[in-house]
Amino acid sequence: MSRSHPRLMTGGALLVLAGLSALSSGMAAAADAGSPQAVIEVRQASFKKMGAAMKTIVDQLKTDAPDKARMAAAALVIGSYTAEVRGWFPAGSGAEAGVDTDALPYIWEARAKFDAIADRLAPEAKTMTTVLAGDDMAAVRAQAKTLGGVCSDCHHSFRAD
Numbered sequence: 001m002s003r004s005h006p007r008l009m010t011g012g013a014l015l016v017l018a019g020l021s022a023l024s025s026g027m028a029a030a031a032d033a034g035s036p037q038a039v040i041e042v043r044q045a046s047f048k049k050m051g052a053a054m055k056t057i058v059d060q061l062k063t064d065a066p067d068k069a070r071m072a073a074a075a076l077v078i079g080s081y082t083a084e085v086r087g088w089f090p091a092g093s094g095a096e097a098g099v100d101t102d103a104l105p106y107i108w109e110a111r112a113k114f115d116a117i118a119d120r121l122a123p124e125a126k127t128m129t130t131v132l133a134g135d136d137m138a139a140v141r142a143q144a145k146t147l148g149g150v151c152s153d154c155h156h157s158f159r160a161d
């Protein structure tokens with residue numbers, strides 16, 4: 001199965017496109033699978049799912065009897081995306097692509113800082129799953145804050161609004 005990693009391949013194609021666009025502007029706007037528009041649609045749709053999962057956790061923690069099974073399922077959803085986050089931001093997928101995105105140019109100016117925050121997601125999502133398997137609701141609350149803190153750390157620096 002040589003095409004088993006379409007998203008990774010999309011990232012590579014975009015890098016090539018970004019380079020070509022200096023020679024042939026307009027090409028990067030083509031609406032094929034590797035276009036900035038397609039990449040941005042995938043990342044926004046995926047972030048929406050992560051956002052919904054985070055909301056499930058936060059909402060459960062506001063109830064008198066938080067549903068651990070629901071929170072654990074949500075933590076797994078977040079965990080399932082963490083390895084992809086860096087790959088959602090290939091060069092050329094910012095506002096310069098002419099599409100609607102809240103990704104700030106600072107992402108590509110401070111890539112190491114961006115990647116370092118992205119890399120904190122996986123271990124924190126995993127810890128969320130671990131504490132949810134136990135009986136310490138205070139630990140669950142603390143970890144929800146820590147995990148949500150990774151999201152907002154990145155959004156503060158790298159996302160418009």
Ligand code: HEC
Binds near residue numbers: 050
């Ligand atoms: C390393 C940076 C980074 C991390 C970590 C991160 N985000 Fe984001 N997020 C972004 C950027 C940049 C955008 C804007 C993407 C765009 O508009 O193209 C975004 C967009 C979003 C959106 C809006 C999607 C839409 O278009 O409607 C939601 C919701 C979201 N993130 C939730 C989360 C949650 C929940 C977490 C943590 C579990 C998280 N994000 C972690 C950078 C990050």
